[in-house]
Amino acid sequence: xxxxxxxxxxxxxxxxxxxxxxxxxxxxxxxxxxxxxxxxxxxxxxxxxxxxxxxxxxxxxxxxxxxxxxxxxxxxxxxxxxxxxxxxxxxxxxxxxxxxxxxxxxxxxxxxxxxxxxxxxxxxxxxxxxxxxxxxxxxxxxxx
Numbered sequence: 055x056x057x058x059x060x061x062x063x064x065x066x067x068x069x070x071x072x073x074x075x076x077x078x079x080x081x082x083x084x085x086x087x088x089x090x091x092x093x094x095x096x097x098x099x100x101x102x103x104x105x106x107x108x109x110x111x112x113x114x115x116x117x118x119x120x121x122x123x124x125x126x127x128x129x130x131x132x133x134x135x136x137x138x139x140x141x142x143x144x145x146x147x148x149x150x151x152x153x154x155x156x157x158x159x160x161x162x163x164x165x166x167x168x169x170x171x172x173x174x175x176x177x178x179x180x181x182x183x184x185x186x187x188x189x190x191x192x193x194x195x196x197x198x
Contacts, residue, residue: 057100057150070099073174074152077137077144082117085173089113093181095125095192099174100150102188103129106171107195108181114161114168119176121169122161125192132157145169 063071072078082088087096096106096119106121114120124130128148135144135156145154154175161168179187181196 062100066099067174070174073172074100074150074154077153078172078174079155080118080172080174085118087119087173087176087178088117090119090178092178093196094179095184095189095195096121096171096176096178097189098147098150098152099177100152101147102177103147103149104189104192105129105147105154105176106169107192109195112162114170116168116170118155119171119173120161121171122165122167124169130154145171 059075062075069080073080091108091111093108095104097104104125107125110121110123112120112122131146131148133144133146135142142156145157146152147154152175155169155171158168158170159166179189184190184193
């Protein structure tokens, strides 16, 4: 799969390209997954790499999907970000180098983290579609 910008421009919606490639941010409370609480996983819109689970998703009232931790910390890269006069920690994917959002130290216990992620950087795979979409190994997360 190509991660070249010209290929991505053809494959992604404009907001997906802006967020993932130009460090953009979608509008709060006006994005696809901010209030979705269905069971499933969230994958990188570019590479398909599994990033977050609905099990770790919580309502943070910030207007973007928020998670307490990633599925695999090794799949993310954190960078110090001083854009817009703020001091934040940016979160990017290691595999595709996509901008996802930011992580803040104001999340719920026990981790105390809030991964505030743009919906445009993600694709949601519902629990019932995990097998057919090639993510069958994640079904065990939802077994009680």
